Amino acid sequence: MASLVLTIRETLRYRGAVGQWSWVLHRVTGLGVVLFLILHVIDTSWAVFYPSMYEHAIKIYQSPLFTLGEFALVFCVVYHAFNGLRIGIMDNRPELWRYQDRAAYIVLGATVLVLVPVFIGMGLHVVDHYQEPVNNLPLTEVLISQLPFAAGMGAAIIGALILSAIYGVLMGSEKATVSAKHSGSPIERFWWNFMRISGLLIIPLVFGHLAMMHIIQGVFDITAAGYPVVGVPQVGQALTDGSVVIGNGWNDAGSAVEFVAERWTYAIAGVAIWRVYDIALLILVTLHGFNGLRYVLTDYTMDKPLLRRASVIVCFIGALVLLGVGGGALLGSIEPTAIEQAKHAMRAVSMAGQ
């Protein structure tokens, strides 16, 4: 805690130094995306495991609070990506270090340059959506539906503390004085390189994912009936008689589950390309995000062995849960009955919003 206070105090003290601010912003944006990722992977898995809950989750994504959050999320991803690139380049080119300040401004400029057209594209979807009367879920329902996630995270933290305490009792107390990032062991060297290489690979994957979900399709059109599904070729016309076909590239029923089913079923030469894409995204962002979270948590618990071990354990648990749940969903299949269930849930969700 003292280190956290120190970070904030020193940042304020050196408020003129752009490098200090970009370090804080990199950290805050990385943590913001990790938080979103936890919710997102768990609720995406419901498309397979609990279709009716997935319908509700997407309705929450379409609520005004989450719409605002999506703009913030896109800012976080874009800034963090460009700043991560800057860090990677600077690490390999010490001769550029004297241009640190200029580079930090270039990152800010590039972020603004990308975000202006992106926010216009996202904003147009929002304006379009609110042209007609909308049944938004009440804010209290949106907030209450996030409580199980908070409880899950709380349970993971308590579990990690208990495991850390047991380890401490069995192995004897040890004094930890360095942060994970600076320990210099071969394992840490591996993670240091992994953060840079995975960051590079994540850029096209996450930018492509966001372009599909926010600009080309738009979050509101994930549940638009008779709408083409992004990234999948359309065959014939959308069905309007209440029936559903998976594999025609249309979201016939306007169900979020059907949207995912269309994408995950589409195959080129027998390869379900969007599943492969999502698996790569899942593995890279989970390992990168939770290792980043470990850096942050261990930075603030350097001289407290119990908390430091608990930090590592909680990141390990988090990554394992996301890879298990997300991977399980990506390997599962969405049965036609799931879309029937989702259609019923959709009606219930729309009634709740009225």
Ligand code: HEM
């Ligand atoms: C979009 C491409 C991305 C790039 C280029 C990138 C790059 C980087 C780099 C270079 C670091 C510094 C690592 C170090 O200090 O050794 C880092 C840290 C971090 N990244 Fe990323 N990253 C990206 C995406 C993500 C995503 C999607 C998440 C969340 C799931 C994330 C979360 C974090 C966190 C929490 C940290 C630790 C920040 C700190 O130590 O202050 N990053 N990233």
Ligand code: HEM
């Ligand atoms: C609000 C913005 C977002 C929306 C609306 C969205 C939407 C979706 C949808 C509909 C899927 C289902 C699969 C598919 O159709 O490909 C999905 C899967 C996925 N998304 Fe996103 N996404 C968003 C942001 C992000 C971000 C920022 C990340 C990474 C940090 C991300 C990572 C993933 C991953 C890893 C999966 C696969 C999940 C699984 O394993 O089941 N998404 N997303």
